Amino acid sequence: MESASERSSASPIRIGLIGKTNAGKTTLFNSMTLLAGEVSNYPFTTKTPESGIASAVTPCVHKEFGVTDSPANSKCDDGWRFIPVEVTDLPGLIKGAWMGKGLGNQFLSVAAQSDALLHVVDASGSVDKDGKISEPGTGDPMADFADVELELVLWYTKLFTQNLPKLSKLSKTPGYGIPSAVEEVMQGIGVRKEHVVMAIKDAILGDKAFDSWNEKDIQTFCWSLREYSKPTLLIANKMDLPFAAENFKNLREKFKGLIVVPTSGEAELTLRRAEAKRLIRYVPGEERFEILKPQDLNDAQRSALAYIKRKVFGEYLRTGVQFALNIEVFKLLKMNAIYPVADAEKLTDKHGRVLPDVFLMPSGSTVEELAKAVHSDLARGLVYAVDVRTGLHLPSNYMLRDRDVLSIVSTAKRS
Ligand SMILES: Nc1nc2c(ncn2[C@@H]2O[C@H](COP(=O)(O)OP(=O)(O)O)[C@@H](O)[C@H]2O)c(=O)[nH]1
Numbered sequence: 001m002e003s004a005s006e007r008s009s010a011s012p013i014r015i016g017l018i019g020k021t022n023a024g025k026t027t028l029f030n031s032m033t034l035l036a037g038e039v040s041n042y043p044f045t046t047k048t049p050e051s052g053i054a055s056a057v058t059p060c061v062h063k064e065f066g067v068t069d070s071p072a073n074s075k076c077d078d079g080w081r082f083i084p085v086e087v088t089d090l091p092g093l094i095k096g097a098w099m100g101k102g103l104g105n106q107f108l109s110v111a112a113q114s115d116a117l118l119h120v121v122d123a124s125g126s127v128d129k130d131g132k133i134s135e136p137g138t139g140d141p142m143a144d145f146a147d148v149e150l151e152l153v154l155w156y157t158k159l160f161t162q163n164l165p166k167l168s169k170l171s172k173t174p175g176y177g178i179p180s181a182v183e184e185v186m187q188g189i190g191v192r193k194e195h196v197v198m199a200i201k202d203a204i205l206g207d208k209a210f211d212s213w214n215e216k217d218i219q220t221f222c223w224s225l226r227e228y229s230k231p232t233l234l235i236a237n238k239m240d241l242p243f244a245a246e247n248f249k250n251l252r253e254k255f256k257g258l259i260v261v262p263t264s265g266e267a268e269l270t271l272r273r274a275e276a277k278r279l280i281r282y283v284p285g286e287e288r289f290e291i292l293k294p295q296d297l298n299d300a301q302r303s304a305l306a307y308i309k310r311k312v313f314g315e316y317l318r319t320g321v322q323f324a325l326n327i328e329v330f331k332l333l334k335m336n337a338i339y340p341v342a343d344a345e346k347l348t349d350k351h352g353r354v355l356p357d358v359f360l361m362p363s364g365s366t367v368e369e370l371a372k373a374v375h376s377d378l379a380r381g382l383v384y385a386v387d388v389r390t391g392l393h394l395p396s397n398y399m400l401r402d403r404d405v406l407s408i409v410s411t412a413k414r415s
């Protein structure tokens with residue numbers, strides 16, 4: 001299995017949508033990926049049919065430099081850069097999935113290979129215990145969230161427990177220790193040494209020999225491991241419906257360790273579809289839309305847009321969908337948007353395109369890692385990077401900052 005940490009930073013970030021049936025995952029997925037259809041030159045193709053390309057949006061640097069850009073790996077709209085990320089719409093999870101029920105194993109392994117998750121809950125409570133749509137206020141969003149989380153943790157625990165003999169042996173091997181042992185066994189699902197160290201601390205197992213961990217210790221440890229290794233944002237969806245506002249507050253109150261973002265996936269989908277038909281002007285994430293051709297709207301379209309204006313933009317200022325993706329990428333995963341250019345004067349690549357690319361690099365990444373992400377040849381001959389703003393020469397171990405525009409100087413010619 002390919003692990004999240006092994007893959008090249010040039011491949012897109014993978015975000016998995018999880019949650020109960022009818023929480024609104026597919027609607028969110030469709031709304032997030034609708035825009036990408038217009039962009040033909042995204043460098044990535046998706047691997048599974050349920051995957052698509054969405055965007056993380058950040059203010060583009062072209063305004064600051066007073067230039068007109070010609071984006072290649074991303075898109076620029078109204079001063080906003082749309083950087084591709086991959087999202088996967090996972091099938092709803094049923095109880096007992098961790099034991100392999102339903103599509104359990106398939107679901108969990110895709111979830112585990114995502115870099116981060118969006119856990120979608122129907123905040124209006126219009127889904128009943130059996131997952132069927134009913135009146136708002138019937139369901140229990142708090143329990144929905146907890147159920148799915150429990151399945152995930154039980155699955156982590158199962159993987160861990162199955163590997164106890166191997167873990168025990170590895171942890172006693174010279175040069176290993178528990179963190180390296182757990183990383184080796186669980187890195188395929190995104191577990192890294194630093195996550196293990198933090199989980200050991202949380203479970204207060206620092207002084208306990210691995211072989212004497214009891215069932216309770218393992219449970220507590222696996223719970224923390226899931227939290228650290230898989231950053232998750234809680235999406236309170238269907239905010240346009242009754243009961244949602246109250247449940248949103250309760251969710252935020254009860255799950256204090258999480259960022260909770262209120263959304264209306266349905267509203268976002270309506271707006272992006274209307275934008276695609278040029279009926280309205282709407283930049284995802286913005287707090288407004290403009291009707292372009294009032295005379296072309298039919299009655300249903302007119303009332304849908306009026307509903308969104310009243311129920312979504314009125315109370316929450318935005319649909320929350322693009323906002324949730326941005327928070328996931330820039331806050332939870334702590335990505336920096338980096339603009340590599342070949343010519344530090346003209347801000348162009350070798351084809352003369354201005355500010356062509358943006359790379360998402362995790363915080364802590366260096367000039368060297370950027371060079372590798374751009375091209376391996378570039379990295380091999382790396383000398384330094386020119387900071388376009390100041391002209392300074394930045395050494396290969398310089399830690400990148402968000403919105404850096406850099407020209408990499410290398411003895412290797414780029415192919
Ligand atoms: N009112 C409202 N309904 C929504 C929203 N998002 C999804 N729905 C509806 O909820 C139902 C289930 O949505 P779906 O995306 O298929 O859920 P999934 O099973 O999690 O993929 C559909 O009838 C959607 O139209 C929303 O934000 N507001």
Ligand SMILES: [Mg+2]
Binds near residue numbers: 022025026027091092
């Ligand atoms: Mg679905």
